[in-house]
Amino acid sequence: MSAQPVHQEPDPRDPQVIHDQLPEAARAKFLAEYHAAVDAAHDFAGYRALQDLLQTWRLLTAAYSKPDFQQRYEDVRHGVGQYVPMDEAFPHLKA
Template identity: 40%
Template sequence: MTAQPMQGSPDDPSEILRLLPAKWHEQFLSEYHGALDAAHEVWRFQQLRDLLHLWHLRAAAYSDPGFDDALQATREDRADEFVPAEEAIPGWPDRL
């Protein structure tokens, strides 16, 4: 699957599933159903919103055609293939 723009609300579960590669659907749905159950308690509703936001970000990353290669490079500690945070994120040292 190639990266595609979101069409509705980015945290809409159907939009997340549409963008998310199929190999991640089972994990997403399991976590989503668990958060739905938790959201029956009013004070835990934010847990559902946080989970949907996190999976929206994951769907964007996981659907990127280069994600699997980048993940493998990380596992193999091939740091020469990455831009240091100090160069990519303005003000990064001040955030530490």
């Protein structure tokens, strides 16, 4: 019997996966935040912050992938429609 490779879906929180799924315009911001978080991850609190950052950017990649993202983004910026405030959507990011 020969061993067959097991196909695994890529981890959506993998920084390379996130980077590759982001639009070009968002990649520099992601990389800057990611590198800062990696530098801070040498202590336990920083490690948790890195995990939170990757989760947040994973969610952003999902948002960016929607065809109507740009229009929804502009609507939010101009107060059009009803949306959940960021501190409710991401309670772990509260300062």
